[in-house]
Amino acid sequence: MELERKFCAGGTDGTGPLEIGEGAVIAGYASLFDRPDQGGDVVAPGAYTASLERLAAAGGRVRMLWQHDPARPIGVWDEVREDGKGLWVRGRILEAVAQGREAAALVAAGAIDGLSIGYRTRRAQKDGAGRRLTELELWEVSLVTFPMLREARVGAKRDDALVAKLRAARRSLRGDEGKQDA
Numbered sequence: 001m002e003l004e005r006k007f008c009a010g011g012t013d014g015t016g017p018l019e020i021g022e023g024a025v026i027a028g029y030a031s032l033f034d035r036p037d038q039g040g041d042v043v044a045p046g047a048y049t050a051s052l053e054r055l056a057a058a059g060g061r062v063r064m065l066w067q068h069d070p071a072r073p074i075g076v077w078d079e080v081r082e083d084g085k086g087l088w089v090r091g092r093i094l095e096a097v098a099q100g101r102e103a104a105a106l107v108a109a110g111a112i113d114g115l116s117i118g119y120r121t122r123r124a125q126k127d128g129a130g131r132r133l134t135e136l137e138l139w140e141v142s143l144v145t146f147p148m149l150r151e152a153r154v155g156a157k158r159d160d161a162l163v164a165k166l167r168a169a170r171r172s173l174r175g176d177e178g179k180q181d182a
Contacts, residue, residue, distance in 0.1 A: 024075070024093035024104040030115040030141040031087035037148040040130020048082050050122075051138045063140040064091050066099050068118055070140075074100040077141060087117065089141050103143055114147035 033045045055062065062080045066072040077091035093107070094100040106112040123135035 024095050024100070025090070026075075026093060026107065026143075027090035028088070028115060029086045030080075030089045030117050033084075033086050036130060039148065040128065041124075042127060042130065042132050043086070043136070044132055044134045045084070046082065047133050047136045048087050048138050050135060051119075052080060052082070055138075062089075062138055064093075065118070065140050065142040066103055067144055068116065068140070068142045072099050073097075074103045074143065080138075080141070087138075087141075089115070093143075107143065112143055112145055114144040116142045116144040116147065118142060 031043050031048075033043055033047075036042050052062075054060075062077050063070075063073060064075040064077050066074045074097060075091050075093040077089050079088075079090040081088055093104045095104055103112065117136075117138060118140040120137040120139070121131075121133060121135075122137050124131040124133045
Protein backbone atom coordinates (compact mmCIF):
# COMPACT_ATOMS: atom_id res chain seq x y z
CA MET A 1 0.00 0.00 0.00
CA GLU A 2 1.40 3.40 -1.02
CA LEU A 3 1.94 6.24 1.46
CA GLU A 4 -0.63 9.01 0.88
CA ARG A 5 -0.19 12.73 1.54
CA LYS A 6 -2.63 15.52 2.38
CA PHE A 7 -1.65 19.17 2.32
CA CYS A 8 -3.11 21.68 4.77
CA ALA A 9 -1.81 25.12 5.59
CA GLY A 10 -4.29 26.26 8.21
CA GLY A 11 -6.48 29.28 8.71
CA THR A 12 -6.32 32.96 7.97
CA ASP A 13 -8.39 33.83 11.01
CA GLY A 14 -5.41 34.56 13.27
CA THR A 15 -5.28 30.96 14.47
CA GLY A 16 -3.24 29.95 11.44
CA PRO A 17 -1.60 26.59 11.76
CA LEU A 18 1.99 27.55 11.08
CA GLU A 19 3.38 30.13 13.42
CA ILE A 20 7.02 31.06 13.87
CA GLY A 21 7.93 31.23 17.53
CA GLU A 22 11.22 31.44 19.41
CA GLY A 23 14.03 30.61 16.98
CA ALA A 24 12.72 27.93 14.65
CA VAL A 25 9.72 26.69 16.66
CA ILE A 26 6.59 26.17 14.58
CA ALA A 27 3.08 25.21 15.60
CA GLY A 28 -0.27 24.81 13.94
CA TYR A 29 -2.78 22.53 12.27
CA ALA A 30 -1.47 19.89 9.87
CA SER A 31 -5.02 18.72 9.12
CA LEU A 32 -8.48 20.19 9.60
CA PHE A 33 -11.51 17.99 10.22
CA ASP A 34 -14.62 17.90 8.05
CA ARG A 35 -13.18 20.03 5.24
CA PRO A 36 -12.96 18.58 1.73
CA ASP A 37 -9.53 18.86 0.14
CA GLN A 38 -8.87 19.36 -3.57
CA GLY A 39 -9.18 15.60 -4.09
CA GLY A 40 -12.58 15.48 -2.37
CA ASP A 41 -11.34 13.64 0.73
CA VAL A 42 -12.50 14.66 4.20
CA VAL A 43 -10.71 13.68 7.42
CA ALA A 44 -13.14 12.74 10.19
CA PRO A 45 -12.60 13.72 13.84
CA GLY A 46 -10.78 10.92 15.65
CA ALA A 47 -9.07 9.63 12.49
CA TYR A 48 -5.60 9.97 14.06
CA THR A 49 -6.37 8.73 17.59
CA ALA A 50 -5.41 5.06 17.21
CA SER A 51 -2.27 5.89 15.22
CA LEU A 52 -1.05 8.41 17.80
CA GLU A 53 -1.74 5.91 20.60
CA ARG A 54 0.22 3.17 18.77
CA LEU A 55 3.14 5.52 18.17
CA ALA A 56 3.21 6.61 21.82
CA ALA A 57 3.07 3.00 23.06
CA ALA A 58 5.98 2.04 20.78
CA GLY A 59 8.03 5.12 21.68
CA GLY A 60 7.79 6.31 18.07
CA ARG A 61 7.42 9.78 16.59
CA VAL A 62 5.72 11.48 13.72
CA ARG A 63 8.55 12.71 11.47
CA MET A 64 9.07 16.31 10.28
CA LEU A 65 10.09 16.24 6.62
CA TRP A 66 10.73 18.77 3.87
CA GLN A 67 8.23 18.40 0.99
CA HIS A 68 7.47 14.74 1.96
CA ASP A 69 11.02 13.63 1.13
CA PRO A 70 12.05 10.89 3.60
CA ALA A 71 15.69 11.66 2.81
CA ARG A 72 15.22 15.27 4.01
CA PRO A 73 14.18 15.42 7.68
CA ILE A 74 14.34 19.03 8.88
CA GLY A 75 13.29 18.89 12.50
CA VAL A 76 11.24 17.19 15.18
CA TRP A 77 7.60 17.40 16.19
CA ASP A 78 7.55 17.79 19.98
CA GLU A 79 3.76 17.59 20.20
CA VAL A 80 1.21 16.03 17.85
CA ARG A 81 -2.41 15.83 19.01
CA GLU A 82 -6.01 15.91 17.89
CA ASP A 83 -8.39 18.58 19.16
CA GLY A 84 -11.86 19.67 18.08
CA LYS A 85 -10.52 21.45 14.99
CA GLY A 86 -7.98 19.01 13.60
CA LEU A 87 -4.47 17.64 13.99
CA TRP A 88 -2.34 20.17 15.87
CA VAL A 89 1.46 20.00 15.81
CA ARG A 90 4.29 21.88 17.52
CA GLY A 91 7.93 21.30 16.74
CA ARG A 92 11.37 22.67 16.00
CA ILE A 93 13.05 23.18 12.65
CA LEU A 94 16.68 22.20 13.23
CA GLU A 95 18.88 25.02 11.99
CA ALA A 96 21.99 22.85 12.42
CA VAL A 97 20.77 20.99 9.31
CA ALA A 98 21.34 22.86 6.02
CA GLN A 99 17.81 22.12 4.75
CA GLY A 100 16.45 23.17 8.15
CA ARG A 101 18.14 26.58 7.86
CA GLU A 102 16.67 27.00 4.38
CA ALA A 103 13.21 25.89 5.53
CA ALA A 104 13.27 28.27 8.52
CA ALA A 105 14.28 31.16 6.24
CA LEU A 106 11.53 30.37 3.73
CA VAL A 107 8.90 30.11 6.46
CA ALA A 108 10.06 33.36 8.08
CA ALA A 109 9.88 35.12 4.71
CA GLY A 110 6.40 33.75 4.01
CA ALA A 111 7.56 31.80 0.94
CA ILE A 112 6.50 28.47 2.45
CA ASP A 113 3.24 28.38 4.37
CA GLY A 114 1.86 24.87 4.19
CA LEU A 115 1.76 21.76 6.31
CA SER A 116 0.96 18.35 4.84
CA ILE A 117 0.37 14.92 6.29
CA GLY A 118 1.90 11.68 5.04
CA TYR A 119 -0.24 8.67 6.00
CA ARG A 120 -1.79 5.35 5.09
CA THR A 121 -5.55 4.96 5.01
CA ARG A 122 -6.74 2.26 7.41
CA ARG A 123 -10.49 2.95 7.14
CA ALA A 124 -12.50 5.13 4.77
CA GLN A 125 -15.93 5.29 3.17
CA LYS A 126 -16.77 6.49 -0.30
CA ASP A 127 -18.38 9.93 0.03
CA GLY A 128 -19.53 11.47 -3.26
CA ALA A 129 -16.49 12.22 -5.40
CA GLY A 130 -14.08 11.62 -2.52
CA ARG A 131 -13.69 9.64 0.67
CA ARG A 132 -14.44 10.17 4.35
CA LEU A 133 -11.22 9.11 6.07
CA THR A 134 -12.09 7.65 9.49
CA GLU A 135 -8.79 6.01 10.50
CA LEU A 136 -5.34 7.03 9.30
CA GLU A 137 -1.89 5.73 10.12
CA LEU A 138 0.09 8.97 10.45
CA TRP A 139 3.73 8.74 9.39
CA GLU A 140 4.91 12.30 8.92
CA VAL A 141 3.99 15.97 8.74
CA SER A 142 5.90 18.00 6.15
CA LEU A 143 6.47 21.65 5.44
CA VAL A 144 5.27 22.12 1.85
CA THR A 145 4.87 24.73 -0.85
CA PHE A 146 1.37 23.81 -2.08
CA PRO A 147 -1.27 22.78 0.47
CA MET A 148 -4.11 20.53 -0.66
CA LEU A 149 -6.74 22.30 1.45
CA ARG A 150 -7.03 25.65 -0.38
CA GLU A 151 -9.09 27.63 2.14
CA ALA A 152 -6.58 26.88 4.90
CA ARG A 153 -3.74 29.43 4.81
CA VAL A 154 -0.93 30.28 7.18
CA GLY A 155 -0.54 33.49 9.10
CA ALA A 156 3.19 33.28 9.94
CA LYS A 157 4.71 35.73 12.39
CA ARG A 158 8.04 37.33 11.67
CA ASP A 159 10.95 35.89 13.61
CA ASP A 160 13.21 38.91 14.20
CA ALA A 161 16.07 36.84 15.66
CA LEU A 162 16.13 34.61 12.58
CA VAL A 163 15.90 37.62 10.24
CA ALA A 164 18.90 39.21 12.04
CA LYS A 165 20.90 35.97 11.65
CA LEU A 166 20.06 35.78 7.94
CA ARG A 167 21.08 39.41 7.37
CA ALA A 168 24.36 38.84 9.24
CA ALA A 169 25.04 35.74 7.12
CA ARG A 170 24.34 37.72 3.93
CA ARG A 171 26.74 40.49 5.03
CA SER A 172 29.37 37.89 5.87
CA LEU A 173 29.05 36.29 2.44
CA ARG A 174 29.44 39.72 0.79
CA GLY A 175 32.37 40.60 3.05
CA ASP A 176 30.40 43.45 4.70
CA GLU A 177 30.53 42.18 8.33
CA GLY A 178 30.85 45.67 9.83
CA LYS A 179 27.97 47.25 7.88
CA GLN A 180 24.25 47.22 8.67
CA ASP A 181 21.57 46.33 6.10
CA ALA A 182 19.31 49.16 5.04
